[in-house]
Amino acid sequence: MEDSAYRQDCEALRTTWNDRIACADGPLPGSVLDPLVTPQGWCGHVQLAEGQRAGTVIDAVSDIAKAYDLPDGSIVVRTMAEHRQVFIWGYTTKSGADYHLSWPHPVLDGSEFVDIKRQSNGTTLLDLVQLTTWARAHKESWDAIRAGREMDVQQFVRRLGRLRAGIVDILTRAKPQQIRELLMRVGLDRASLPNDLAEALNYPHDRDPTIPIPR
Structure with missing residues (x-):
């Protein structure tokens, strides 16, 4: 043929x-x-x-x-x-x-830390620690832009893209509430997140969201 x-x-x-x-x-x-x-x-x-x-x-x-x-x-x-x-x-x-x-690396696909005790189905503690680190870096850039301080736009885009990828990947293995509370503890408001992720996480609209009480 x-x-x-x-x-x-x-x-x-x-x-x-x-x-x-x-x-x-x-x-x-x-x-x-x-x-x-x-x-x-x-x-x-x-x-x-x-x-x-x-x-x-x-x-x-x-x-x-x-x-x-x-x-x-x-x-x-x-x-x-x-x-x-x-x-x-x-x-x-x-x-x-x-x-x-410009693709964000490394990704949180659940395969990096297989020897660490999982906090929930498919999610490791180190996954959550890494996501927290990325969220804090994004918040630093977001706060700088909102305050009018000098900020490398490329760094802002890179940090946002990395956080977005982490959230998208980890949501396949964790509940939205878990990720929402993690981001709220970091201090991110809804405006700092892409609309589709904010909706997926049911993120509050309040300017100063209430920090969840530890259970």
Whole structure:
């Protein structure tokens, strides 16, 4: 059966890698790319050759972008547990890579602290401590902006994005009341949270919410 256009596009990505990147005089000779086409460009797993490391790939990102006719700064590389493997994304726009790099990390997916006693189904005490730390950092930035003090907007966005990701992830394993009370103890008001999260947490509208009484 004739290969689909998608398979042909994937094969074209592999061929370009072999001809321009993995060739004898290329930046990563002997490496192997297993690519997939995405709506924003492509991505793939790279098996490195002997003597190559993630840093070798990072040093080659300009060559990779040029080989695939992509803008400088459009390649993202992530290391993997195996030191001779990396995962790579090639975006058709530099903004795509910039957005990717702005994703909040690390996430609270319940797998980081499996050896710590859980406070509720799927939630660890360290999860809650980490979320509290992120909430306090966001409050610091929020208070600075509200007070008119000098504040790096990028830092504010990064802290808000990190807190948002933490809340979204931990809500899959914790009750909204638990997270709402945590944020209220930190001192965050409703205006400091995105509307959808405030609604999901049933966050109070009062300017100075009542701190829950410990039970």
